[in-house]
Amino acid sequence: xxxxxxPLGKDLLGLEQLSADQIRLVLDTAExxxxxxxxxxxxxxxxxxxxVVNLFFEPSTRTRISFEFAEKRMSADTVNVxxxxxxxxxxxxxVDTARNLEAMRIDMVVIRHSASGAAHFLAERIESNVINxxxxxxxxxxxxxxxxxxxxxxxxxxxxxxxxxxxxxxxxRVARSNIWGLRKLGAxxxxxxxxxxxxxxxxxxxxxxxDRIEQAIEWADxxxxxxLQLERMxxxxxxxxxxxxxxxxxxxxxxxxxxRDVLILHPGPMNRGVEIDSDVADGPHSVILDQVTNxxxxxxxxxxxxxxHTPALADAAKGxx
Amino acid sequence: MSERxxxxxxxxxxxxxxxxxxxxxxxxxxxxxxxxxxxxIAAPDGALVVECAGQVVAPGFIDVHCHLREPGREDVxxxxxxxxAAAAGGFTAVCAMPNTDPVTDNQAAVGFVLRQARAARAARxxxxxxxxxxxxxxxxxxxxxxxxxxxVAVSDDGRPVASAQLMRSALEYAxxxxxxxxxxxxxxxxxxxxxxxxxxxxxxxxxxxxxxxAEEIMVIRDILLARRAGGHVHLCHVSTRGSVELIRWGxxxxxxxxxxxxxxxxxxxxxxxxxxxxxxxxNPPLRSAADVEAVRAAVKDGTVDVLATDHAPHHYDEKERExxxxxxxxxxxxxxLAVNLTWLVKPGLISxxxxxxxxxxxxxxxxxxPGGTLRxxxxxxxxxxxxxxxxxxxxxRFHTKGRNTPYGGRTLTGWVACTIVDGRxxxxxxx
Numbered sequence: 121x122x123x124x125x126x127p128l129g130k131d132l133l134g135l136e137q138l139s140a141d142q143i144r145l146v147l148d149t150a151e152x153x154x155x156x157x158x159x160x161x162x163x164x165x166x167x168x169x170x171x172v173v174n175l176f177f178e179p180s181t182r183t184r185i186s187f188e189f190a191e192k193r194m195s196a197d198t199v200n201v202x203x204x205x206x207x208x209x210x211x212x213x214x215v216d217t218a219r220n221l222e223a224m225r226i227d228m229v230v231i232r233h234s235a236s237g238a239a240h241f242l243a244e245r246i247e248s249n250v251i252n253x254x255x256x257x258x259x260x261x262x263x264x265x266x267x268x269x270x271x272x273x274x275x276x277x278x279x280x281x282x283x284x285x286x287x288x289x290x291x292x293r294v295a296r297s298n299i300w301g302l303r304k305l306g307a308x309x310x311x312x313x314x315x316x317x318x319x320x321x322x323x324x325x326x327x328x329x330x331d332r333i334e335q336a337i338e339w340a341d342x343x344x345x346x347x348l349q350l351e352r353m354x355x356x357x358x359x360x361x362x363x364x365x366x367x368x369x370x371x372x373x374x375x376x377x378x379x380r381d382v383l384i385l386h387p388g389p390m391n392r393g394v395e396i397d398s399d400v401a402d403g404p405h406s407v408i409l410d411q412v413t414n415x416x417x418x419x420x421x422x423x424x425x426x427x428x429h430t431p432a433l434a435d436a437a438k439g440x441x
Numbered sequence: 442m443s444e445r446x447x448x449x450x451x452x453x454x455x456x457x458x459x460x461x462x463x464x465x466x467x468x469x470x471x472x473x474x475x476x477x478x479x480x481x482i483a484a485p486d487g488a489l490v491v492e493c494a495g496q497v498v499a500p501g502f503i504d505v506h507c508h509l510r511e512p513g514r515e516d517v518x519x520x521x522x523x524x525x526a527a528a529a530g531g532f533t534a535v536c537a538m539p540n541t542d543p544v545t546d547n548q549a550a551v552g553f554v555l556r557q558a559r560a561a562r563a564a565r566x567x568x569x570x571x572x573x574x575x576x577x578x579x580x581x582x583x584x585x586x587x588x589x590x591x592x593v594a595v596s597d598d599g600r601p602v603a604s605a606q607l608m609r610s611a612l613e614y615a616x617x618x619x620x621x622x623x624x625x626x627x628x629x630x631x632x633x634x635x636x637x638x639x640x641x642x643x644x645x646x647x648x649x650x651x652x653x654x655a656e657e658i659m660v661i662r663d664i665l666l667a668r669r670a671g672g673h674v675h676l677c678h679v680s681t682r683g684s685v686e687l688i689r690w691g692x693x694x695x696x697x698x699x700x701x702x703x704x705x706x707x708x709x710x711x712x713x714x715x716x717x718x719x720x721x722x723x724n725p726p727l728r729s730a731a732d733v734e735a736v737r738a739a740v741k742d743g744t745v746d747v748l749a750t751d752h753a754p755h756h757y758d759e760k761e762r763e764x765x766x767x768x769x770x771x772x773x774x775x776x777x778l779a780v781n782l783t784w785l786v787k788p789g790l791i792s793x794x795x796x797x798x799x800x801x802x803x804x805x806x807x808x809x810x811p812g813g814t815l816r817x818x819x820x821x822x823x824x825x826x827x828x829x830x831x832x833x834x835x836x837x838r839f840h841t842k843g844r845n846t847p848y849g850g851r852t853l854t855g856w857v858a859c860t861i862v863d864g865r866x867x868x869x870x871x872x
Contacts, residue, residue, distance in 0.1 A: 136645065215761055235763035236647035237717030256765070258647030293647060319644035320652070 126428045131243040131250040134259035135300040143304055147269050150414070150421035156193055157416055167196035167427060170227045174200045175217070176253070177233040182388055182412065183253050183263070187230050190419035196228075214238060215245055222246045228426065231255070236293075249426040251419075257291050263387050264297025266418040268305060270411045271342060274383055279306030284336040285327075286370060287346035287395050288317040290357075294387045298344055299325055312336035313346075313368060316357045333368050337375060342383035345370050348395045361394045371397045381405050388412070445864045447471045449484045453493025453825060457500055458798040459805075459814035468498055470821040473864040478815055489866075493825055496858050499797045500815050501533025501822035502778070503804035506598070506623070506677055506701060506749035508770070509535075509566065511557060512550075513542025518754040518842050520557035520566060523774075526752075526841035527564035528868040530774035531800075531857040533822035534565035534812055535752075539576070540599030546571035546582040548590035555591050563867045564860070565822070567810060572597040572611045572622060578604055581614060588618045593808050596623035598677055603629050605662055612672030621675040621699065621808060626659035626684070627651075627724070636765050638711040638726040646714065648764060651726055657683035664691035664698050673697040675807060678751050680706045680725040682735035689744045699807045701749040702736050704780035705771060705847065709733070713847055719760045719767035720847045723753070737784075740799065741791050746807055748799040750777045754843025772843035776834060778826060780848065782855030786828070793828060821864035830856035 128142055135143065156164055172191045176184055184200065191198045203217070212220075214233070221229060228249040231239050236256030243250040254260040268278060275281050283302050289295040289311045302309045303326055310328035311318060312335070322329055330336040336343065348364060358364050365371075375382055384396070384406045392398045401408060450468040455478065457463075467482035468475065484490050509523035518526075520537070527535045537554055539545030545554060551568045558566030570587035574580050576597045584595055595615060601624060602608045611622045632655040637643050639650025660676055664687060667674040679685060679700050691698040705723065710730050713721035721727055739745040753770025760767050781800065785791050791799075801824070805813025812822045833852045836844040860868035 213758070213761070214763060233763070235765045237764045240717050241763055256647050257649070296645070296647060320639060320650070321641040321644040324641045325644060 128425045133239050133252045135261050135264045135297045140304040150417040153420045154417040162193050165195045167194040170196045172196045172198045172228045174230045177203045186415040189416050218242050218246050259297045260293040263294050264301040266415040268301050269414045282308045282341045284310040284340040285344045286312045290317045292346050337378045344385040345396045372399045447485050447488035449488045449490045450493050453496045453498035455498050457815040459802040470864045473821050475819045496827050500801040501824045502531045502800040504532050504535040504750050505804045507535045507752035509537045521561035524561045524563035526774045528860045529840040531824040532564050533862045536567045538598045539571040544571050544576050548586040551587050551590040551592045567593040569594045576600040594621045598625040601625040609666045612670035616672050621673040623675040625677045626656045628655045628658040631655040638728045642711045653681040660684045660687045668696045676700040678703045680728050681732045685739035699746045701747040702745045703751045708784040717764040724769040747803045755845050760845045772841050776848050779853035779855035783853045823861040825859035827856040
């Protein structure tokens with residue numbers, strides 16, 4: 121499938137390697153593709169005949185379904201492979217899995233894996249296009265892109281906007297993709313969370329650090345609130361989810377003291393009452409469901425561009441309305 | 442054993458810091474010992490003459506830290522392949538860590554290593570016994586019997602001693618036998634789950650980091666325990682600025698602490714992990730540029746006594762994995778001289794004499810081993826190398842079974858021309 125002109129290259133592994141122009145290209149390509157999902161017949165023939173494997177080594181509902189819709193709406197043939205986490209260490213190695221898939225003459229692989237670098241590993245060893253659907257604590261580029269699209273939809277432009285990523289940045293692939301994507305598009309980026317959940321080198325990543333959520337809310341135009349996983353408490357990073365909510369939770373009371381309306385994003389799935397309160401998640405400034413809608417368009421755009429299509433044809437790709 | 446021919450090494454630069462020898466001359470080896478050193482020596486009848494013009498003739502290199510994998514993982518390395526690889530790297534003797542399967546924690550296991558090494562007839566192999574039975578960190582292994590069988594040190598490298606009390610006992614008990622206790626310094630709770638150095642690169646790559654403090658906490662623990670115990674602690678593969686500062690502190694106070702550094706920690710930073718290269722994964726991990734500079738400075742000023750390799754072969758399949766799931770370690774024998782020459786001598790950080798001192802004389806002194814000198818009557822263990830010859834690392838041509846090196850494809854300076862063990866040539870590449 122790798123066409124002579126592949127504006128993103130062979131693979132989408134992370135936003136760190138993409139240029140601002142490439143990121144804008146994905147967003148611009150996604151824009152007209154949104155409309156396809158609004159039709160009664162949600163299907164265009166763009167990827168007809170292409171075979172896409174969704175290779176999920178980690179459980180995922182939202183991302184997998186979003187990719188699958190994107191693939192199906194572009195008329196690709198898709199296969200879902202869910203590999204139990206245990207077989208990563210016990211059974212077939214990733215390299216053998218990859219070679220077997222390649223031997224079946226597939227065109228693209230969407231991979232979700234608990235190990236950072238798994239998508240890189242696959243991309244170096246197979247000729248098919250590889251899309252990283254989340255690798256360990258590294259990157260989740262399509263999530264980063266859909267967050268950017270959502271912010272751009274709302275603000276008109278991302279440059280100069282202040283976005284704070286809140287919570288468990290240390291273990292978050294969403295945080296890394298957001299940091300790179302936002303910075304490349306000219307946003308001011310901050311992070312906020314307990315220091316035990318921030319990388320110790322965070323200060324070298326070009327972001328501002330807020331120790332208290334109140335400071336972040338006072339500063340930000342938008343908050344991207346990360347999911348706090350229960351395991352972090354058991355592993356001793358934080359004392360309790362209850363205290364986390366009391367100290368770091370994004371609550372209506374805290375937002376009410378902000379000098380401006382603060383846009384609320386969350387990559388899901390949410391822990392209501394932990395990192396975010398329900399009345400914030402469901403409130404007037406939440407764009408959490410817009411993110412989900414945009415996710416399908418972004419993934420369609422990525423599939424489309426990796427397949428070697430050129431952006432000028434994006435409108436034509438929509439086919440007969 | 443077949444009769445040994447005399448060997449005359451002719452016209453090389455004889456470089457032996459142990460006797461402050463540095464000059465062009467000949468060296469005659471007879472009956473497994475150094476028979477005559479320096480000046481022009483007439484070749485005795487039947488002697489094998491090795492022309493060494495333009496090359497350095499040094500006491501054989503000694504590696505105090507390597508993993509030969511036998512018994513247990515003969516698919517990865519054997520004592521025979523490991524000792525041949527060592528010879529190819531200019532090492533005439535190596536000290537094998539005990540983290541085999543079963544663990545080298547008793548006199549019979551020590552004897553096995555020595556028998557296998559003798560049969561291989563390549564580099565000498567000095568076994569290191571375990572500190573604790575099964576390297577479980579619970580009960581001391583029988584140091585006395587292991588030393589009696591030929592062990593030269595004890596170490597739980599691979600599964601370092603977590604208990605401060607056990608380390609204290611080991612340092613105290615080892616005194617009776619005059620052996621060092623070699624420790625891989627790693628505070629287990631702080632390092633748990635870590636797969637590379639903690640810093641910007643680990644943050645970017647989303648890999649769990651190992652902070653420098655995980656090493657440094659154990660460095661100072663061991664130094665303080667050595668002070669209390671009066672024993673000799675040898676700190677393996679030091680990799681951080683803090684570690685060398687603490688070792689300096691210990692040495693200034695007369696505490697019996699010695700330290701080794703490895704070529705990779707003197708030449709590469711954690712940037713090498715970029716792209717999730719599992720050949721850049723080892724423990725301790727590659728550190729920051731500031732750490733590398735500090736350890737290099739410590740080699741120069743003597744805080745680091747010894748250059749070792751931590752040769753750690755792994756099977757290709759085991760390294761061909763997701764970074765977090767790949768094993769730690771790289772092969773080191775066949776690149777050690779060239780990496781040290783390229784990164785330490787060539788830029789002028791240390792002299793060639795200091796390099797020989799740290800790869801030969803000091804290891805012999807620190808571990809109380811024969812060799813490390815060209816003094817008349819000494820073991821005929823000699824390394825001849827070309828300090829200027831460049832070559833490109835091709836892992837497929839290694840003698841070790843391991844191919845796991847971060848230096849593949851790199852052009853390095855420093856070529857082993859001839860390795861002589863016990864008066865016999867064990868390595869002499871053609872061309």
